[in-house]
Amino acid sequence: NAGVTQTPKFQVLKTGQSMTLQCAQDMNHEYMSWYRQDPGMGLRLIHYSVGAGITDQGEVPNGYNVSRSTTEDFPLRLLSAAPSQTSVYFCASGLAGGTYNEQFFGPGTRLTVL
Amino acid sequence: KNEVEQSPQNLTAQEGEFITINCSYSVGISALHWLQQHPGGGIVSLFMLSSGKKKHGRLIATINIQEKHSSLHITASHPRDSAVYICAVGRGGNKLVFGAGTILRVKS
Numbered sequence: 001n002a003g004v005t006q007t008p009k010f011q012v013l014k015t016g017q018s019m020t021l022q023c024a025q026d027m028n029h030e031y032m033s034w035y036r037q038d039p040g041m042g043l044r045l046i047h048y049s050v051g052a053g054i055t056d057q058g059e060v061p062n063g064y065n066v067s068r069s070t071t072e073d074f075p076l077r078l079l080s081a082a083p084s085q086t087s088v089y090f091c092a093s094g095l096a097g098g099t100y101n102e103q104f105f106g107p108g109t110r111l112t113v114l
Numbered sequence: 115k116n117e118v119e120q121s122p123q124n125l126t127a128q129e130g131e132f133i134t135i136n137c138s139y140s141v142g143i144s145a146l147h148w149l150q151q152h153p154g155g156g157i158v159s160l161f162m163l164s165s166g167k168k169k170h171g172r173l174i175a176t177i178n179i180q181e182k183h184s185s186l187h188i189t190a191s192h193p194r195d196s197a198v199y200i201c202a203v204g205r206g207g208n209k210l211v212f213g214a215g216t217i218l219r220v221k222s
């Protein structure tokens with residue numbers, strides 16, 4: 001099993017450009033989420049999904065869109081990139097519900113917006 | 115005040131030393147997670163615990179629910195333990211609230 005995969009690993013955008021960060025998992029997990037990691041701060045939840053067709057906002061959703069058409073894939077879209085979106089982005093997946101579910105993280109995408 | 119506070123922010127140790135990283139939280143939780151992030155690498159789960167103590171190799175995690183405090187201990191530290199250690203608390207379901215992380219460097 002590949003686990004959680006993310007592409008690309010690195011990306012440089014100009015302000016105003018759009019792009020999609022890809023995330024896929026092969027563990028049949030219902031729950032998938034996107035976090036951003038900034039220096040000196042903990043990971044912050046952007047969007048999450050508890051199953052195909054179901055998405056919801058996290059702590060910092062502005063400027064990002066998501067969709068979940070399949071169990072395996074959970075892409076994150078930046079509609080009009082801003083320098084404030086320069087960050088490292090992590091996708092994670094796990095079993096949904098319950099109180100004690102491990103989350104599995106992808107390797108991360110380092111995004112720079114100029 | 116952040117819901118999850120870790121200390122210290124940075125820690126440098128000599129190989130072989132006993133290391134303690136602390137995590138305090140201010141909200142009710144369902145479980146507490148300790149995660150490890152190597153430089154340039156992904157994030158892996160070390161422990162999930164809701165009470166007591168867990169041990170895996172040289173790593174020990176403890177939690178005191180009444181005091182809202184958890185510690186991660188590393189015995190006989192080694193340079194390969196150099197990483198960022200992250201505490202996260204579960205609030206029910208899958209949502210986690212993360213601490214800022216502790217950067218550990220173990221020198222040989």
